[in-house]
Amino acid sequence: MSDFSVIGKPIAMIDAAGKTTGAGKYADDFSLPGMLVGKILHSPYPHARIVSIDTSRAKAVDGVVAVVTGADAPNPYGILPVGHDETALAVEKVRYVGDHVACVAAVTEEIAERAIELIDIEYEPLPAYFDPVESMKAETDLIHENRPHNVEKDYHHVFGDLDKGFADADYVAEGRYIANEVTHAAMEPHCTLANFELDPYTGTLGRLTVWSSTQVPYYLQHKLSLVLEMPMSQIRVIKPLVGGGFGGKSEIIPLEIIAAVTARAAKAPVKITYTREEVFWAHRGRPRTIIDLKTGVKNDGRITAVACKVIQDGGAYCSYGVVTILYSGALLGALYDIPHIRYDGYRVLTNKPACGAMRGHGTVNVRFAFESQMDEISATLKLDPAEVRRVNLLKPPTVTVNGLRVLSYGLPECIDQVVTRSGWKERRGKLPKGRGLGIACSHYVSGAANSIIRSDMPHSTVNIKIDRDGGVVVYTGASEIGQGSDTMTAQVVAEVLGCELARVRVIAADTDLTPIDLGSYSSRVTFMAGNAALRAAEDVKKNIVSAAAKRMNCAPEEVIMRNDHVYKRGVVAGTDDTSAAEILEEKDAARGHVDGQILRGSVLQTRKEESPKEHMSFEEAVVSAIDFHGALTGTGSYAPPMAARGGKHKGGGVGPSPAYSYSAQVADVSVDEETGEVTVHKIWAAHDCGRALNPVAVEGQVIGSVWMGLGQALEEEMIWKDGLLMNPGLLEYRSPSSAESPDIECIIVESIDPEGPFGAKEAGEGSLAATIPAISNAIYDAVGVRLRESPFTPERVLSALRAKQGMKRIEMTESVDPTAPLTFREHGGSLWFRGKGPARHPLDPARQGAQAGSVVGGKQ
């Protein structure tokens, strides 16, 4: 048993009460006196030049205070330094249906909505690109002029000797896999409230304060500074409660800057909350991905080489795209031992909303392909798929062929656990017709070892202040977005200081108060902010210990801080430190001594000092330390070690992490062979999170990941028709409901990472990727059809079943069979919209056959 008081215990989130009672405040719950409502006008065209904008009619509406357009904030920005290709509002061009064009600030939402309809814009439609392969052929009318052939970025990596690898293989599998586009669908729509201080005499604009639903307050502060041309010190970003991010709030979303720009123009606070449709347009989700995968294996399943080509349909802006396409290749490594790897990745621009980071960033779709192909190989070579994974395990500590350092590695135990618990050996192959089991594995980084903006600054810093009242205040820039980062921080600090969790108050993500932290993305918070919190707590603890040692006449090493007591080692003879604290607590209770007020603590102390001290309360120790040292503060920071920062090759900065989490899953599904409907009965999910700092939070994250993977596997898909999103709402974009959510058995595996805080690694993302292939592999086990395109909707499953039975083919979905012609559909997914008739709009380029330069525009 581990000897901890707070760590490793299932603890309710410290912000749970506010969230569950409704008292908690999210961005949209804030308002300020004189606040205006902002409404954004979006482009109805997928690709068009803006010939003119006339806002005069909108400005004339009673109740409208300001109307802003691209000209009011023309500075480009983007989350990546290589991708500064966005402006808050369109300048010259719109690039997708839903692109942001203008914003009205008015006294009510209704007036603002009416006013945006009165903004007159003349557009000149341009040929638009909806399919990545078609888009790559473009010579003219490029989406961004500096991106030839609409390719945002392509990478071509070779590690090892590929020819040798394939020559060594006894069997080579090849296949094309397609994962259609999905989005985060976080519960809380994005919201930003922006307010400038006004000089009361001159009306000059002063400091800017922004309350925003963001995962990255520091990056937001940075980009606001860039666009508004204000020093960062003049901008304060506050992150209130956030109702889920999943990556959709891990970069700067247009409304965050638009709110500030509009507030500047209106000289009044402006709040903008996206409608659900606008959230879909803001998107930044997982791109539709086409994966051509080739794996060579020995007869026992050992992998000799992997060649992988990935095309991502990235949408109209770079966003995190360069990182996404790099993760797709880099994380081919670090799960299994692969001696030779070739990776060709293409991130392509199209006239659709920008894709970005989404839970399991870059790894999920490739993992679906990889784990599916491993299952195909197992079937062909008549091997047990679980065994095939076992023969390919890494032998850590090791550095993979593509430069990823792996220390802790709980994958073998994860596989053992799910194989045992699911009855894999006993049940597989003996299930009734239409029912089957499938296995798959996945992994993810515990924070990127290299920051987005290259610098030598720490990735996380945490400050702690303790006052005479014994209250511990922790200041961290890490963003609580529902994943439990505040609770984790409090736990780490309470454990180190040996105080009760209730003493710890976490002030997080307020750029005026909290030290810089890169934010909540790439599963970095527990590892990095956790380590920083640990170091900060140790820093402040030093001072408490030295003061206590003086009072107790002992060496600092003899001072134990635990369970709100500070005492000399061995103070209760013959007992360990765990029970010593308990005995002292009883003694204190018998003495009738009540820990309490700040000043009284001091008085009590002087009186008690007559006799030599052997133990004191946490508060007494704090008071002694403050009396002795003056202020009681501590600070700690974390930067990943150089050894974990990866190879030197181009693009080698993405993928390396100080530690990787591991997951293995078994899915138990049945397939209705008449309807193609798939029912998932149960998923066993084992996750190696290093150490579970808070097991109930880990389980929540694993179950959430599995559930989100289930959505992508079976139901979720963004459907496009000529750049128009056909399902921009939660009714038609179908995330699973509780009714079809399976039983999920979460098994926590603790590999105790040597560098993680108390051995912890990430828990929030790594499990997602295994769920999709576990389900597709189970479908194969159940009915013998291989689904190479996600989601596995009933129509796809049924048409695969019919094809297998040699029945008359129903034109339900296009095949992704590699022998089929290489046509990519203009939109992802099933053929809901094979409308052959008139295209959408009289002014639509597709309908007009418009050529570049022919002005077909008109007033909206």
Add this chain to the structure above:
Amino acid sequence: MSLPSFQLLRPKTLDEAVALMAKHGGEVKIVAGGTDLLPSMKQKLFTPPYVLDLGGVRELRGIRNLPGDGIEIGALTTLSTVEHSALVRKDYPVLYQAVKTVASPVLRNMGTIGGNVCLDTRCLWYNQSLLWRKSCGFCLKKDGDLCHVAPGGKFCWAAFSGDTPPALLCLGAELEIAGPNGLRCTPLSEFYVNDGMVRLHLAANEIVTRVFLPEASAGWRGSYQKLRVRGSIDYPLAGVAVALKMKSGRVENARVAITALNPAPFLVKDADAHLVGAVPSEEIAERIGELAARTAKPLTTSALTPEYRREMVRVFAKRAVMAAAN
């Protein structure tokens, strides 16, 4: 999205409601549970000057037993109330089965049987925001002059997507409708128009007030099978209701109806000819499936391909017959 401005009318009695409808006629939309109308108003599909809230008309609430004549369900009765009525569950099981599949429990607490019967037809090109519809050039059903689903035609294919009407059709339900000239009754089977825009035989100044289920169909066994992607919340992508009057193992009378496949819910013609007098079997059930599939004209108005949905009508009708029989 905000609701467009309107004047709210809140009658306390049916007479008041009828008088207000007579006065404001085509300028008023009726709201009961609001689950269908309010999202559409936010999307600016409707911007009526007046909204008449029937909520205060208490006489239209509740289920009444009419001994010897069947039962009467007030139009304002919530779907939850219908779902939890022992009377409905015992005597009209097909309605019980259908009503419990509507949307989700929360929505059933708000939505009413009258609203479900009068549900607006749905289409992916129609149930969208103003900007969305603007960017596709609008459609026949609202603000536009072309249909994206069946191009070239001047006919709206938006699908009727209520779950309870096929069940009610199987039970031979009648509607009571109040208008300026008093009350009228109409069989439900004559209430719908197979045109996504016209939808209903209901004048602009009329209100659906009650649903009657005849004594003659009490005790018929029934089943409702609904195609949807999720286990909850979703509208039907296809729905089949089957009601069978059974006597010593043989079918004495039968009706089959489908929904969410055409602009109106339909009784499947000649289904009874195959069923009456027979002992239900897989073979007969498959024949009913064929008939139902022939009645269905699914188009690309909702998720899943029309081809798949037509296939599923066949399967679901077969399953519904077998489930109702056993």
